[in-house]
Amino acid sequence: MTPRYSLSQIVLHWAVAMLIPIQYWTGGSIERTHHAVHMGLSPDPWDVIQHHVHNYAGVTIGALMLARLGLKLIHRGTVRHPAKSPVDRLARAMHFVFYAAVIAQAAMGLVASYLWFGIAPVHVLGSQVILALLALHITAAAWHTFVWRDDTVDRMVFPKRTLS
Numbered sequence: 001m002t003p004r005y006s007l008s009q010i011v012l013h014w015a016v017a018m019l020i021p022i023q024y025w026t027g028g029s030i031e032r033t034h035h036a037v038h039m040g041l042s043p044d045p046w047d048v049i050q051h052h053v054h055n056y057a058g059v060t061i062g063a064l065m066l067a068r069l070g071l072k073l074i075h076r077g078t079v080r081h082p083a084k085s086p087v088d089r090l091a092r093a094m095h096f097v098f099y100a101a102v103i104a105q106a107a108m109g110l111v112a113s114y115l116w117f118g119i120a121p122v123h124v125l126g127s128q129v130i131l132a133l134l135a136l137h138i139t140a141a142a143w144h145t146f147v148w149r150d151d152t153v154d155r156m157v158f159p160k161r162t163l164s
């Protein structure tokens, strides 16, 4: 069974998994807030709160994903994984795409909010790409658990002891 994750990697994985749904719940408030302002109206205070939550949770997600990437690179030097099967390689590629998509999404959100709103349509597209990746990711986790009956989900729940 490979690979094993440290406690910090597991905590960060589930923290991001809990924060991502908040982005889909709050994302729509931004368009409503901007629309009200452009119409010369006061935005709904609840939308303004959601807008702030979206920005801060999004920045947090980006920072946590960067921390995960850092831990992964550190552990890569200390843990040897045997040669991969095609399925393992596909999973690794999918995880890499996940890292790239989520970090890019947070970066695009920052740019849209503070530098150049022109990138916003790509951020909206990114949110759909992440949803599709998430659907594949959860399907794969369910497949491992219910069809192959292996311990893939366990390794994202129980930490490897020797890593910090």
Ligand code: HEM
Residues within 6 Å of the ligand: 020, 023, 024, 027, 028, 030, 031, 054, 055, 056, 057, 058, 059, 061, 062, 102, 103, 105, 106, 107, 108, 109, 110, 111, 112, 113, 120, 121, 123, 124, 127, 130
């Ligand atoms: C990985 C983290 C993020 C995810 C998953 C995410 C997801 C979303 C979603 C689902 C929407 C609504 C799209 C729609 O209207 O259909 C949205 C809109 C938006 N988000 Fe994010 N977001 C993230 C991070 C951020 C960050 C860090 C910021 C800013 C600091 C940000 C700024 C915006 C802006 C300005 C919009 C409005 C775009 C528009 O209406 O055209 N997002 N985001």
Ligand code: HEM
Residues within 6 Å of the ligand: 002, 003, 009, 013, 016, 017, 018, 020, 068, 072, 091, 095, 096, 098, 099, 102, 134, 137, 138, 141, 142, 152, 153, 154, 155, 156
């Ligand atoms: C929405 C947020 C999520 C993101 C961004 C995400 C991202 C990732 C990434 C990048 C990895 C690879 C870890 C690494 O090699 O460092 C991973 C592993 C894993 N994730 Fe998620 N994940 C999310 C949600 C979930 C959910 C909801 C589940 C539960 C069904 C799940 C189950 C797993 C499992 C079991 C692994 C270990 C896979 C393996 O070792 O081959 N993830 N996740």
